Amino acid sequence: MSNEIAFKLLKKKIYEKTGIDCSLYKDTYLKRRIDLRMKAIGVGTSYNEYYRYLGKNPAEYDTLMDGITINVTEFFRDITTFDAFKNDVIPEVLAYKKKRKSKIIRIWSAACSIGEEPYTIGIILHEKLGTEIKNFLISIQATDLDAKALNVAKAGIYDASALKKLKKFMVSRYFDAVEGGKYRIKSNVKQLVRFQQHDLISGKKFLHFDVIFCRNVLIYFGKELQNQLFLDFYNALNDGGYLIIGRTETLTGEAREKLLCVNTRERVYRKAGT
């Protein structure tokens, strides 16, 4: 059997066993992640061999899934993007809300990994709004496919090294030191965030957001799916709402025509307001 056919069978098997539709991920990406696992367990270079290994070692499916849904993230990842969020996006959202006499602000961190992105958003909202924050009904919906990552996110406890991009005063303002030299996010930020397991590929739709962050995940998906998801995000935004994607990502498909790019460098897009 050719390695390409074995790869196709492997994708089918992974779908049956885990429910993750590998055909929607880019083949180059999947192969890279599977190759890494094969190297780690020493099964050679044939996908057929790895297929057989999975058959004999079902626990490997979990490890492989961890490898596919890589959770790399950090507080204030791409700090200039968060500067744009703080200095440009939040004031515009607040002005828009004021005109409509609304106090509700809804933000979605899609593919939030272990929580550092949504907590960063919460910290920035506190920094920007100060005591005014209590006058708003703010919710940050944070979703990810990976249940293990979500458990870490919900616990909200991080190593000191995870806080390296935070200014000292921010660490004491938003974290409590706990055992083992770790830090736990304070409740004033935590209570803004709701974590939920959600597969972006599932087709389940969410609506009515003022800002959507979806960074560093769609790059793993094929073009068609990316186009569909960008359009879903467009539809999920309120009028005048913002979509923020990863700094190295490209907005494609119909959403590219519909959204106005307001910051090319930081990949910030706006839906027209009424």
Ligand SMILES: C[S@@+](CC[C@H](N)C(=O)[O-])C[C@H]1O[C@@H](n2cnc3c(N)ncnc32)[C@H](O)[C@@H]1O
């Ligand atoms: C590289 S992290 C990005 C985290 C964060 N957005 C950031 O930029 O720092 C990618 C995240 O996408 C999640 N992910 C991968 N496939 C997904 C899917 N189909 N649906 C939802 N989340 C997914 C992974 O579990 C992982 O936590």
